[in-house]
């Protein structure tokens with residue numbers, strides 16, 4: 001009998017391009033895990049269709065049904081616990097999570113953020129980089145902590161910003177890197193090579209620098 005694979009629960013809010021990269025990596029053998037559930041806080045998003053097409057249980061927990069943030073997070077936590085994940089992966093998930101929720105999943109809660117953290121925490125990162133006149137931008141994968149986008153960075157990938165870039169152009173360039181690095185990080189995690197210790201990201205027993213592992 002084959003050993004059970006590490007279990008990943010993915011949280012989304014929209015298109016699901018990062019989810020699709022994970023699905024493709026599982027199906028292609030680059031990610032040795034099982035995506036056991038996809039949960040969206042918004043109904044009718046394409047990411048839910050991607051999950052259903054891949055035969056993955058897809059759930060919508062509409063945050064609009066829970067005006068109180070703590071109640072939404074408690075319901076979300078209970079749903080996630082029911083699938084017994086080894087990793088909880090935020091992939092375009094657009095809700096700020098309460099400290100209680102984050103602590104409950106501490107050390108196995110990851111996020112991908114479309115900026116070179118600590119620059120541009122929060123939203124609208126591509127337009128902010130353009131407005132700031134930056135010549136370089138990128139993406140960070142990090143462990144999630146209660147501080148919004150403040151968790152220890154695991155890896156970053158950089159892209160150029162061109163003078164005639166619109167935010168959509170830059171987003172496309174960044175998302176090409178996202179699709180490359182997130183499955184890689186998840187494989188590190190499910191293989192037991194990546195952990196969070198004392199609010200630091202540790203890969204193969206080496207504490208990673210603030211910018212994380214330097215991706216080519």
Ligand SMILES: Nc1nc2c(c(=O)[nH]1)N[C@@H](CN(C=O)c1ccc(C(=O)N[C@@H](CCC(=O)O)C(=O)O)cc1)CN2
Pocket residue numbers: 090093094095096097098099102111112113114121122123144145146147148149150151
């Ligand atoms: N406690 C934490 N929660 C979350 C983190 C985190 O690091 N700590 N990462 C974010 C992901 N994220 C950026 O990568 C992010 C998501 C959402 C928001 C935000 O302002 N959300 C608003 C609603 C916005 C909307 O619905 O369009 C809100 O929750 O009120 C900022 C950054 C995930 N959560």
Ligand SMILES: NCC(=O)N[C@@H]1O[C@H](COP(=O)([O-])[O-])[C@@H](O)[C@H]1O
Pocket residue numbers: 012013014015016017018019047091092093094112113114122123175178
């Ligand atoms: N603050 C979180 C955030 O902005 N996440 C960003 O949402 C986009 C859509 O993701 P998706 O195509 O995987 O749904 C991605 O670029 C991701 O970095």
